[in-house]
Amino acid sequence: MDAIIPVVLCGGSGTRLWPRSRKACPKPFLPLVGDTTLFQATVLRCPAQAGFGAPIVVTGAAHLDHVEAQLPDPAHSRVIVEPEGKNTAAAIALAALRLPEDAVMLVCPSDHHIGDVAAFQAAAHEAAALARQGWLVSFGIAATAPETGFGYLRRGEAIPGSSGFAVAQFVEKPDLQRAMSFLADGGYAWNGGIFAFRAGTFLAELAEHRPALAEAVRAAVAGGREEGTRFHPNAAAFALIAGESVDYAVMENTARAAMVPAAMAWSDIGNWQALRDALEHDTDGNSVRGPAELVDCTNVLVDSDGPRVSVIGVQNLIVVVDKGEVLVCTADGAQKVGKLTGAVNQ
Numbered sequence: 001m002d003a004i005i006p007v008v009l010c011g012g013s014g015t016r017l018w019p020r021s022r023k024a025c026p027k028p029f030l031p032l033v034g035d036t037t038l039f040q041a042t043v044l045r046c047p048a049q050a051g052f053g054a055p056i057v058v059t060g061a062a063h064l065d066h067v068e069a070q071l072p073d074p075a076h077s078r079v080i081v082e083p084e085g086k087n088t089a090a091a092i093a094l095a096a097l098r099l100p101e102d103a104v105m106l107v108c109p110s111d112h113h114i115g116d117v118a119a120f121q122a123a124a125h126e127a128a129a130l131a132r133q134g135w136l137v138s139f140g141i142a143a144t145a146p147e148t149g150f151g152y153l154r155r156g157e158a159i160p161g162s163s164g165f166a167v168a169q170f171v172e173k174p175d176l177q178r179a180m181s182f183l184a185d186g187g188y189a190w191n192g193g194i195f196a197f198r199a200g201t202f203l204a205e206l207a208e209h210r211p212a213l214a215e216a217v218r219a220a221v222a223g224g225r226e227e228g229t230r231f232h233p234n235a236a237a238f239a240l241i242a243g244e245s246v247d248y249a250v251m252e253n254t255a256r257a258a259m260v261p262a263a264m265a266w267s268d269i270g271n272w273q274a275l276r277d278a279l280e281h282d283t284d285g286n287s288v289r290g291p292a293e294l295v296d297c298t299n300v301l302v303d304s305d306g307p308r309v310s311v312i313g314v315q316n317l318i319v320v321v322d323k324g325e326v327l328v329c330t331a332d333g334a335q336k337v338g339k340l341t342g343a344v345n346q
Contacts, residue, residue, distance in 0.1 A: 013026050057110075115266075276331075
């Protein structure tokens with residue numbers, strides 16, 4: 001069976017994890033869970049011995065140095081350098097146009113945490129088998145809480161001979177009441193932004209549903225240039241693209257949308273509270289990195305790069321110290337960190 005090609009999307013600024021994540025070194029390139037960075041862990045989850053091919057990383061010039069410094073095997077990886085960010089549909093199309101039409105792409109964000117790698121790899125092979133049949137496959141992340149920050153997939157009919165299902169509906173981020181009903185229903189999964197499809201299948205669907213975007217990406221690739229393992233699309237052609245997510249451009253429009261269930265201890269590490277949940281913590285729910293002392297605390301995260309932090313008698317609190325900046329917020333307030341002046345400007 002042909003190897004599955006990991007396509008790692010490496011963009012964004014991770015402002016909701018300020019002050020640790022900053023423009024100069026954003027979230028994917030930080031060792032937030034364990035000793036490897038989120039980007040490195042993404043690539044390492046897809047080794048050759050598990051049936052994966054050499055990765056393609058799609059990134060911008062601002063992140064290029066980090067990508068090439070952290071790639072586990074840079075000589076056997078390819079990097080596409082976007083002239084500017086145009087969202088995920090264009091980024092995926094760039095990679096698809098650099099692959100044979102029958103190649104199976106596994107599209108992975110570079111800044112997620114997956115605790116169960118074996119379950120991820122099993123889901124990837126299930127998804128690839130469906131992709132070879134012409135399906136465009138999403139990973140349906142097993143929902144464990146009524147999250148309002150994620151989109152959802154509603155499970156449709158089972159696909160014979162597989163563990164997959166047709167996608168009956170893509171659901172936008174719900175309010176709490178709807179999210180609770182989704183969890184109780186059991187037929188909904190989180191849409192984690194991980195996809196598998198053949199390169200040619202994706203390009204055909206993109207051309208059908210967003211022909212101008214597809215044409216502009218083709219022109220950018222046709223006019224691009226290679227530089228060692230790097231590929232630079234033509235900037236003038238790429239600038240004409242109207243940026244759009246792959247969900248809106250393709251997945252919500254195709255008649256061939258499928259999902260494979262994936263219970264793999266997944267987290268998008270979307271804010272400090274999500275990171276606390278992904279980290280090891282004590283019996284009181286506290287997680288500490290760096291010098292700190294906690295007394296009579298529950299569900300507290302302390303992350304300090306040097307100064308000692310002492311916390312007494314609080315619950316659901318986050319304290320982060322990084323390079324002279326201090327963040328203190330509640331667990332509920334973690335969603336709003338990206339709106340701080342420091343997060344926007346640094």
